[in-house]
Amino acid sequence: MASKQGVKSRRFGGGSSTSKGAANSPSSSTTSSSKQFLETSVDGQSSPASSSARSKPHAFYPEAVPLDVHKAKENVTVTVRFRPLNPREIRQGEEIAWYADGETIVRNEYNPSIAYAYDRVFGPTTTTRHVYDVASQHVVSGAMEGVNGTIFAYGVTSSGKTHTMHGDQRSPGIIPLAVKDAFSIIQETPNREFLLRVSYLEIYNEVVNDLLNPAGQNLRIREDAQGTFVEGIKEEVVLSPAHALSLIAAGEEHRHVGSTNFNLLSSRSHTIFTLTIESSPCGENSEGEAVTLSQLVISKLTEDKPSHIPYRDSKLTRLLQSSLSGHGRVSLICTVTPSSSSTEETHNTLKFAHRAKHIEIQAAQNKIIDEKSLIKKYQQEIQCLKEELDQLKRGIVTVQPKDTGEDDIVLLKQKLEDGQVKLQSRLEQEEEAKAALLGRIQRLTKLILVSTKASHSTRFPNRPGPRRRHSFGEEELAYLPYKRRDLILDEENIDLYVNLEGNVETTGDSLKEEKKTKKHGLLNWLKLRKRDGALTGTSDKSSGAKSTSTPSTPQGESGNHAESRLSHSLAAESSPSADLISEAREDKDTHEDSLLGPGTPLTSIKSVDQIDLLREQHKILCGEVALHSSSLKRLSEETARNPQDGQIHVEMKKLKDEIKAKSEQIDLLEKQISNSVIVSDKMDQSGMSQTVSELMAQLNEKSFELEVKVADNHIIQEQLNQKIGECENLQETIASLKQQLEEALELRNFSPVVNHSQHGEPNLDKGNELINDTNERLLLQEKINEIQELKQKVRELTDAKDQLELRNQKLAEESSYAKGLASAAAVELKALSEEVAKLMNHNERLAAELAASKNSPSQRRTSGAGQNGRRESHGKLRRNDQGGSNADVKRELALSKERELEYEAALLERDQKEAELHRKVEESKQREAYLENELANMWVLVAKLKKSQGADNDASASTREHFQFNEFDI
Numbered sequence: 001m002a003s004k005q006g007v008k009s010r011r012f013g014g015g016s017s018t019s020k021g022a023a024n025s026p027s028s029s030t031t032s033s034s035k036q037f038l039e040t041s042v043d044g045q046s047s048p049a050s051s052s053a054r055s056k057p058h059a060f061y062p063e064a065v066p067l068d069v070h071k072a073k074e075n076v077t078v079t080v081r082f083r084p085l086n087p088r089e090i091r092q093g094e095e096i097a098w099y100a101d102g103e104t105i106v107r108n109e110y111n112p113s114i115a116y117a118y119d120r121v122f123g124p125t126t127t128t129r130h131v132y133d134v135a136s137q138h139v140v141s142g143a144m145e146g147v148n149g150t151i152f153a154y155g156v157t158s159s160g161k162t163h164t165m166h167g168d169q170r171s172p173g174i175i176p177l178a179v180k181d182a183f184s185i186i187q188e189t190p191n192r193e194f195l196l197r198v199s200y201l202e203i204y205n206e207v208v209n210d211l212l213n214p215a216g217q218n219l220r221i222r223e224d225a226q227g228t229f230v231e232g233i234k235e236e237v238v239l240s241p242a243h244a245l246s247l248i249a250a251g252e253e254h255r256h257v258g259s260t261n262f263n264l265l266s267s268r269s270h271t272i273f274t275l276t277i278e279s280s281p282c283g284e285n286s287e288g289e290a291v292t293l294s295q296l297v298i299s300k301l302t303e304d305k306p307s308h309i310p311y312r313d314s315k316l317t318r319l320l321q322s323s324l325s326g327h328g329r330v331s332l333i334c335t336v337t338p339s340s341s342s343t344e345e346t347h348n349t350l351k352f353a354h355r356a357k358h359i360e361i362q363a364a365q366n367k368i369i370d371e372k373s374l375i376k377k378y379q380q381e382i383q384c385l386k387e388e389l390d391q392l393k394r395g396i397v398t399v400q401p402k403d404t405g406e407d408d409i410v411l412l413k414q415k416l417e418d419g420q421v422k423l424q425s426r427l428e429q430e431e432e433a434k435a436a437l438l439g440r441i442q443r444l445t446k447l448i449l450v451s452t453k454a455s456h457s458t459r460f461p462n463r464p465g466p467r468r469r470h471s472f473g474e475e476e477l478a479y480l481p482y483k484r485r486d487l488i489l490d491e492e493n494i495d496l497y498v499n500l501e502g503n504v505e506t507t508g509d510s511l512k513e514e515k516k517t518k519k520h521g522l523l524n525w526l527k528l529r530k531r532d533g534a535l536t537g538t539s540d541k542s543s544g545a546k547s548t549s550t551p552s553t554p555q556g557e558s559g560n561h562a563e564s565r566l567s568h569s570l571a572a573e574s575s576p577s578a579d580l581i582s583e584a585r586e587d588k589d590t591h592e593d594s595l596l597g598p599g600t601p602l603t604s605i606k607s608v609d610q611i612d613l614l615r616e617q618h619k620i621l622c623g624e625v626a627l628h629s630s631s632l633k634r635l636s637e638e639t640a641r642n643p644q645d646g647q648i649h650v651e652m653k654k655l656k657d658e659i660k661a662k663s664e665q666i667d668l669l670e671k672q673i674s675n676s677v678i679v680s681d682k683m684d685q686s687g688m689s690q691t692v693s694e695l696m697a698q699l700n701e702k703s704f705e706l707e708v709k710v711a712d713n714h715i716i717q718e719q720l721n722q723k724i725g726e727c728e729n730l731q732e733t734i735a736s737l738k739q740q741l742e743e744a745l746e747l748r749n750f751s752p753v754v755n756h757s758q759h760g761e762p763n764l765d766k767g768n769e770l771i772n773d774t775n776e777r778l779l780l781q782e783k784i785n786e787i788q789e790l791k792q793k794v795r796e797l798t799d800a801k802d803q804l805e806l807r808n809q810k811l812a813e814e815s816s817y818a819k820g821l822a823s824a825a826a827v828e829l830k831a832l833s834e835e836v837a838k839l840m841n842h843n844e845r846l847a848a849e850l851a852a853s854k855n856s857p858s859q860r861r862t863s864g865a866g867q868n869g870r871r872e873s874h875g876k877l878r879r880n881d882q883g884g885s886n887a888d889v890k891r892e893l894a895l896s897k898e899r900e901l902e903y904e905a906a907l908l909e910r911d912q913k914e915a916e917l918h919r920k921v922e923e924s925k926q927r928e929a930y931l932e933n934e935l936a937n938m939w940v941l942v943a944k945l946k947k948s949q950g951a952d953n954d955a956s957a958s959t960r961e962h963f964q965f966n967e968f969d970i
């Protein structure tokens with residue numbers, strides 16, 4: 001078996017991402033294929049995606065052809081990803097039933113003529129990043145260019161969908177990679193600005209739930225001219241990869257499928273993560289230019305059991321129908337297990353994938369200008385606000401005396417002095433209005449994402465040269481399920497940059513830069529755009545608030561403050577960690593330095609922003625704590641399974657430390673929030689009191705949640721400690737047993753040596769000691785043997801018990817089936833007997849009629865003999881009548897006979913049926929009785945076994961412990 005596996009794993013290696021050469025060519029491996037294979041291999045060859053992964057984006061979407069012009073029909077990109085055999089399957093000696101034969105073919109091990117070809121087949125050693133590059137990157141880049149895109153992971157439970165879509169810190173999945181890629185693309189597209197929104201939903205047992213909003217349960221699917229949508233779903237504008245991933249992580253916590261019962265329930269749970277991308281050209285010439293709006297739907301679909309609602313009738317289909325309507329790019333990643341125990345499931349998935357390959361799509365770029373474009377709305381609002389601001393500025397300028405003639409100066413001065421109070425009040429009002437406008441502009445501006453690169457190169461419509469690989473910073477990793485980070489760092493170190501032409505180059509400086517980025521998060525480049533000097537002033541923070549030449553002018557100061565605050569805000573989005581808190585503190589200092597004085601409107605707006613920022617940080621930190629807690633929970637479960645794994649304990653400790661540190665940060669933030677609230681309270685008591693109470697309510701809620709989580713953690717920790725204690729005890733027992741066994745084995749080779757004295761006499765004392773020692777050892781040996789036997793017995797009994805339980809279960813099922821059968825038969829029987837009774841009645845009636853009709857002519861004949869004279873005395877007419885009625889009677893008689901025969905035949909048939917049914921019922925009853933009998937026997941047997949097992953267990957407590965440990969280990 002081991003050698004066979006070895007051979008097969010080499011085959012998988014051949015199908016992995018790194019393999020090239022003859023084996024990869026579909027044609028090279030089709031010689032002995034069946035018709036089915038030949039058909040599929042044609043698909044495989046004709047598909048553009050079957051070409052080299054790295055050159056695929058070129059083949060699919062030529063750089064020189066704008067997307068809206070490119071109308072060639074494409075098929076859905078269909079790929080298959082194998083997962084490795086898991087430790088359980090290996091332990092159980094499962095074999096490999098399906099394998100990747102080259103880069104495009106999946107072949108059956110037992111029947112090599114069964115084979116399917118796809119655009120790409122990924123072996124079990126392929127990394128998710130490679131899967132992303134081949135199967136998803138073109139969909140993401142298309143979505144960023146306005147072409148709708150959908151990426152599905154489809155497969156049976158435990159086939160690797162979650163691993164592929166979400167991944168973990170060691171191997172981030174398609175969703176985090178896509179999100180990161182989207183932000184990298186924004187950075188590489190200086191000539192456009194973007195607005196990104198995310199939504200995340202779950203379809204659980206045909207109920208649509210909003211994972212970003214726990215209140216959004218059982219939402220309705222509606223339709224409008226633009227397709228289907230979920231009514232009332234929450235969409236969050238996202239500012240950074242970390243922000244988006246934190247939302248997903250929080251959403252995961254709201255899923256109906258917990259980590260403990262995952263595999264039990266997940267088969268009816270599908271998730272859809274949607275990234276809505278709006279983009280428009282930036283700069284002066286953007287007026288009237290179309291906004292592109294596209295959606296990337298990334299779904300995890302569990303292949304359903306046949307008993308459940310078929311896909312075609314499900315809510316899932318309704319929701320996805322617009323994505324599959326044929327105008328977007330679609331990538332289907334089918335996840336499968338090679339294991340022989342899942343041969344059929346894997347085959348079904350492969351057939352589904354093969355059918356999907358025939359769907360044709362025609363990707364086209366969406367160009368939309370309508371009220372649904374949020375980016376347009378924001379841009380327009382910013383524009384209007386700026387115009388208002390300009391008008392306000394102009395309003396102030398027009399009252400300046402520079403346009404007036406010298407003669408009027410005295411008069412004007414007089415006028416000005418007269419109207420000083422009035423003007424002052426107007427000025428204040430205008431400043432207030434300006435501050436409000438500035439605040440709004442800042443808020444809206446920070447939602448629109450732009451690249452900080454100089455706009456020399458453009459991304460639209462043509463893609464630039466090789467794009468830098470995205471890497472994950474600490475902040476992004478924090479939102480992925482916890483795994484050893486050192487591994488991902490190692491992976492990053494050996495990662496080579498692969499450009500689109502397939503050339504490989506070492507990362508060199510870019511690697512260093514990536515590491516730097518990783519350290520500081522990716523949002524350093526997401527800064528406030530510098531389109532409007534009036535708004536942003538200088539980007540140098542040090543020359544910000546403190547260097548303002550006109551501190552009394554709200555415009556100058558607020559501009560500087562805006563940038564300072566915004567960069568903090570963005571940093572906060574990307575890095576909700578300790579340094580962020582200190583930045584926030586710094587920001588607070590700056591903020592306090594630059595206060596115009598209590599009561600000024602600008603100050604209060606800054607204060608609101610400050611609180612917003614702190615709240616955001618608070619929210620993110622709470623999300624992180626929740627995520628870490630859930631990771632801790634998962635690790636606790638893993639520890640229960642693998643108590644010896646020291647690494648997990650280290651990780652758990654690390655997690656606990658992080659939770660503690662973050663809780664402290666949360667405390668700090670809460671204090672800051674309340675301080676800010678107090679400060680702002682002084683500034684604007686009435687306006688802020690509501691916000692304060694809201695904040696306090698939220699804070700209380702969060703603190704409560706946190707407390708609950710901490711309490712949960714304590715409980716889990718205690719349970720864990722208990723389990724660890726138990727495991728340690730068991731391990732000790734095992735160790736001592738092992739030691740005893742070894743000693744006993746040594747004894748086997750031991751032969752008693754009789755010691756002789758110097759005089760050649762045997763030394764009896766020493767000899768006795770040795771004999772005693774030997775006896776003890778022999779006793780020990782016996783005990784050990786006994787223990788071994790007992791262990792063996794326990795194992796046998798357990799196996800027998802399992803088998804009996806299984807049999808028991810089967811018998812119970814059979815019995816209930818038989819009962820069902822019997823009751824159905826009884827119902828049918830009843831119906832039949834009623835029918836038979838009816839028929840018999842009818843028959844009797846007919847027989848009576850027949851008898852009556854038989855009697856009447858003879859009677860007539862008898863009476864006719866005695867009354868001939870009288871009859872003859874009747875006229876000719878009467879004779880004729882009688883002749884007619886005789887003929888009628890004869891006919892009737894014949895008919896009756898016929899009917900009688902028919903009824904008799906029907907009766908016979910019914911009787912036969914009835915007899916058959918009776919027989920069936922009898923059989924069922926017998927079977928039921930037999931099954932019940934068997935069941936009772938089983939129970940008796942089980943009870944006996946349990947009893948004997950109990951006795952055995954009493955006889956050897958250590959054996960029981962060992963047995964439990966074994967069970968636990970399994």
Ligand SMILES: Nc1ncnc2c1ncn2[C@@H]1O[C@H](COP(=O)(O)OP(=O)(O)OP(=O)(O)O)[C@@H](O)[C@H]1O
Nearest residue numbers: 083084156157158159160161162163262263266302
């Ligand atoms: N390509 C892979 N490489 C290594 N491990 C994998 C791979 N795919 C899946 N696994 C592992 O297999 C197990 C099951 O995978 P996963 O949870 O992703 O399955 P799933 O299809 O999402 O299951 P479900 O439908 O129950 O949610 C996990 O432990 C996962 O880490």
